[in-house]
Amino acid sequence: MPIGIIKLSGLKITDPTRPVIADLSSKVKAISSLYSWVTFDEDSVTLDASGLIQAVTDQSGNGRGFAQATAAYRPKWVDGVVNDRPVARFAGSAASSVFNRLDFTGALPSSGDLTKIAVLKLASTAGGVQQILTDLVPAATKHVLQVNNATLQTANGNTSGNLSYPTALDASAFHVVAGSQDFADKLARVKLDEGAVTSGAMTATGFNTTMYLGASETPTYPLAGDVAEVLVFNADLLADAHADDLAAVMAYLQARFAI
Numbered sequence: 001m002p003i004g005i006i007k008l009s010g011l012k013i014t015d016p017t018r019p020v021i022a023d024l025s026s027k028v029k030a031i032s033s034l035y036s037w038v039t040f041d042e043d044s045v046t047l048d049a050s051g052l053i054q055a056v057t058d059q060s061g062n063g064r065g066f067a068q069a070t071a072a073y074r075p076k077w078v079d080g081v082v083n084d085r086p087v088a089r090f091a092g093s094a095a096s097s098v099f100n101r102l103d104f105t106g107a108l109p110s111s112g113d114l115t116k117i118a119v120l121k122l123a124s125t126a127g128g129v130q131q132i133l134t135d136l137v138p139a140a141t142k143h144v145l146q147v148n149n150a151t152l153q154t155a156n157g158n159t160s161g162n163l164s165y166p167t168a169l170d171a172s173a174f175h176v177v178a179g180s181q182d183f184a185d186k187l188a189r190v191k192l193d194e195g196a197v198t199s200g201a202m203t204a205t206g207f208n209t210t211m212y213l214g215a216s217e218t219p220t221y222p223l224a225g226d227v228a229e230v231l232v233f234n235a236d237l238l239a240d241a242h243a244d245d246l247a248a249v250m251a252y253l254q255a256r257f258a259i
Contacts (some may be wrong), residue, residue: 038229
């Protein structure tokens with residue numbers, strides 16, 4: 001009698017964490033404020049002939065992913081980098097005016113609060129300002145998640161400067177970095193991994209509807225590093241009122257990437 005073999009696509013039988021990750025993922029998708037969610041899994045990305053990322057689909061179901069029409073701006077897709085997961089590799093250099101960028105294919109909400117979360121490993125902590133997720137347009141920056149050398153920051157652009165996290169990033173490891181802006185209490189917040197949330201007063205009353213991953217509109221503040229996942233929420237997930245939602249996101253990311 002022949003023995004049947006069932007192949008489960010995308011599931012490694014030797015890795016018992018996959019079903020757990022699927023369960024944690026479903027809890028993240030159930031968060032009502034989830035606005036955009038991109039992973040760089042093979043079935044989520046569209047690559048060009050050079051292995052560069054043309055587009056990445058939105059896993060939230062909202063149809064708000066990222067894309068890049070200009071080949072020279074596309075980051076590289078690299079498989080098996082963190083916990084056997086792929087990343088988008090950004091190779092920016094302010095010194096040589098080189099940058100990679102993925103443009104948001106949707107639009108940020110015009111009201112409510114905002115949280116940007118990314119799983120990131122820097123190529124170096126000595127790169128000056130490196131923008132991760134920004135809604136920069138000329139002379140109108142409102143909310144940027146960035147690093148300045150090894151310092152994680154949320155930038156309020158031309159309005160009231162930067163809010164910095166007290167602990168530096170280690171360029172030898174992947175981190176979960178998060179920044180939020182709460183327009184009701186005029187606070188920005190920033191969080192690194194499992195550290196406490198740092199908050200500070202900001203005076204911006206809104207954010208621009210465009211958003212970029214990996215750089216601004218010019219190569220002034222390019223990112224040099226690997227991005228494994230990005231989530232955007234139309235709520236201040238770093239505020240106490242959303243502690244349960246933030247815990248669900250952190251549990252999922254820590255299990256998925258073993259960080």
